[in-house]
């Protein structure tokens with residue numbers, strides 16, 4: 001982004017790669033020099049970047065009603081059927097119904113999460129085992145299984161065949177990657193360029209088409225099925241499940257709700273799992289302690305075991321603190337005049353919560369740049385300062401699912417395998433550019449070990 005400082009200290013131009021993890025950290029360094037809320041001008045709009053937990057909470061929790069909007073954009077509108085989705089849409093009656101229906105359907109599905117995650121986790125471990133001890137890049141495997149978890153939750157036994165689902169999860173990954181490309185992003189900033197041919201944009205539209213065809217086919221399969229599986233998220237959204245809230249969504253809203261759950265829940269959770277594995281490769285002794293903790297619990301870890309496996313839980317929290325998969329959350333937009341950190345704010349201002357910086361605030365965390373799960377075992381940990389899922393009215397509706405999934409999948413992996421670096425050595429930990437903060441590609445060896453309790 002091309003930036004001009006607009007904090008009254010004279011104009012100064014600069015560039016910033018917002019989709020690069022270093023971009024978020026650079027923003028926080030600027031913020032530390034210029035106060036907890038950085039004020040910028042970007043693409044003709046005022047942009048505020050709060051980088052402390054206090055200012056993020058002030059905006060999104062205390063003044064949540066002021067910041068409920070999302071900024072509109074050319075690309076956002078192309079990929080979201082004109083903003084009819086949950087994540088990119090602004091508050092209107094259709095959006096409120098969609099949000100209530102999705103949150104209600106996810107809460108209802110929570111009851112069958114344990115068995116579903118065990119089944120998916122077992123399949124994940126089987127796939128990892130099928131590679132023997134040959135080096136493998138785990139990211140694609142993780143992405144397929146997080147995508148498959150969402151598919152099982154949405155469609156129950158009517159899940160599409162694995163080949164179709166694998167192609168779909170690949171399509172989602174590519175879609176986010178192409179959308180984040182600077183040659184495509186520039187179309188949001190410079191409208192004149194929209195008149196010129198743009199191969200990146202053509203690819204993006206092809207991927208959106210693939211995504212929509214897949215989702216539409218699943219909805220139709222469900223609608224024509226004489227006895228659709230009970231208790232699926234899609235069933236609840238269609239109003240099939242007795243007593244469920246939901247139903248009454250317009251076809252585009254229903255379609256986009258499913259898209260949001262897939263996009264929101266696939267790459268983010270896979271990225272967090274990838275980071276956890278990367279950090280554990282750097283800390284073999286922590287792996288051994290985690291395995292010992294898992295051996296002390298009967299049977300495979302379930303979502304209900306979080307209290308009994310504190311080190312596993314702490315490892316996940318620390319991974320989400322140090323490398324939040326959505327480091328700049330999603331942008332918010334002020335619906336009316338308001339204020340932040342003592343600064344007056346006009347309606348239409350964009351807010352970019354810098355979660356990455358807030359979670360590495362040296363005033364809150366000791367050695368903030370070090371991976372130290374043990375900090376979450378000590379009494380008085382500032383857990384309220386952990387915001388990887390955002391906060392307030394637009395916080396992530398998939399938080400419970402993501403936390404349970406990370407807990408069960410990582411627990412099962414550590415119970416079954418010892419993680420060892422592949423031929424390229426230890427993975428880098430600085431992150432690679434993209435809409436989701438991912439670990440740079442690496443390969444590792446998964447060495448099977450005897451699961452506790454097996455003969």
Ligand code: HEM
Pocket residue numbers: 086087088150260261262264265266268269272324325326329330331353388389390391393394395396397398399401402
């Ligand atoms: C580790 C995994 C995940 C992380 C770190 C994460 C993080 C986030 C963050 C930071 C936001 C933006 C909050 C804001 O606007 O301030 C968000 C929004 C959202 N997430 Fe997640 N998420 C994860 C998993 C999931 C899952 C599993 C789902 C779905 C099942 C999901 C669905 C969504 C949706 C639909 C929104 C938009 C909410 C709205 O605009 O009101 N996410 N997520």
